[in-house]
Amino acid sequence: MLPRIAVIGAGLIGLSTAVCISETIPRCSVTIISDEFTPNTTSDVAAGMLIPHTYPGELNFCLACSCKVQTFDYLFAINNSSEALSNCQEVFHISIPQTGINRNDYDIVVNCTGIGSRELIGDLKIxxxxxxxxxxxxxxxxxxxxxxxxxxxxxxxxxxxxxxxxxxxxxxxxxxxxxxxxxxxxxxxxxxxxxxxxxxxxxxxxxRPARLAVRLQKEILVQGEKKLPVVHNYGHGSGGFSMHWGTAKEAARLVGECIATLQDPLPKAKL
The missing domain is CATH 3.30.9.10 (D-Amino Acid Oxidase, subunit A, domain 2)
Known part of the structure; x- marks a missing residue:
């Protein structure tokens, strides 16, 4: 059965992450869930300039630099291609839940809710x-x-x-x-x-969803006997445009790790 992945959040970070997942993990189902869509997201307000931003609390400086470089390279390639003046559209199954997310409907959830993470998962650092x-x-x-x-x-x-x-x-x-x-x-x-x-x-x-450091990591949420893998990608502050593609690619990589664990949950014996 195809892995069912829900990306929560339809701003620049959420949409970019959904695109990266669909491109790097083609055999999966991607659903974008949000209470707001364009033109009513925070990303629609932003000027969207590619300007380097620093995060004092970054634990992985190399990863942060890599995300910025990947984003620059991605945008530079678009700027020099025929897509620069054309409209590109990715097609996803989009739903807006009325009563929240049913954990049984998805195998993996990707949290790209930005400032909403404060209420959604209780992150008081944002x-x-x-x-x-x-x-x-x-x-x-x-x-x-x-x-x-x-x-x-x-x-x-x-x-x-x-x-x-x-x-x-x-x-x-x-x-x-x-x-x-x-x-x-x-x-x-x-x-x-x-x-x-x-x-x-x-x-x-x-x-702006400000945080001392972007949260880009995996977590397992447990409710009773149900375990739900979650990948977090939020807290970019005013640097979302400058890092969006790089962090989206890293989030997609983490989703791939979660899928591998779901398909092969038993640890390998060491010889």
Whole structure:
């Protein structure tokens, strides 16, 4: 029987992990489960720039560096391919549970819930860093501008231009602040005066899933006689875009290890 894998979370980390699993473990069933999908995820709020980020609590420095390099190489290859201007779509079975996840429906669960891991699994090491940005229509802009402080920036995207931003630690407030919006717009207009004629200005707020270190590991959850392998991949903070493909590949590797254990649960005798 094909291994049944549930990926919890439909942001950049969850979707990337689901893609990696489907590519590296073709004989499996992948289900993406989330309470929100695009355009309502934290990833949709983010500007999505490839900027190196450090995690002071990283236990495996080599793994962290490898994830960043793999992500860069992956994006660089796309940028230099025919896919750069085309829309690629991966097809998965997608469901939204109304009453939670039935452990009996899946052989392995992959936790990519970001800030939701605080409530889902009780991880008190993860905390929000609130970010408020503006999404504006300014198609004449085709270059990015970033203030030296890193808080004021103008990042053109395919559909809009992102103006930012705020970094409010431990703030759970998802309501837009009009004073912050005005401050962001004024600072960005000072960097690029042509933004004064920008149209269709939308305010977006998201909570970065900050943690001292990205949690990228296996765990066995036990309930009665039922054991459920879980692979965690969350806590990227503001560095999700810079590490997403590398951590997704590592999570897929861990899923492969879990599948091997399920198929051959008995330890090998040492000669």
């Amino acid at each position: 905390y929000p860093v609130r970010g408020q940005v503006l999404k504006v229509h300014a198609p004449w802009l085709n270059h990015f501008i970033r203030d030296p402080d890193g808080l004021s920036y103008i990042y053109p995207g395919i559909h809009n231009v992102t103006l930012g931003e705020t970094r409010e630690k431990d703030s759970w407030n998802l309501s837009p602040d009009p004073n912050i919006s005005k401050d962001i717009f004024d600072k960005c207009c000072a960097l690029e005066p042509s933004l004064q004629k920008a149209q269709d200005i939308k305010v977006r707020v998201g909570l």
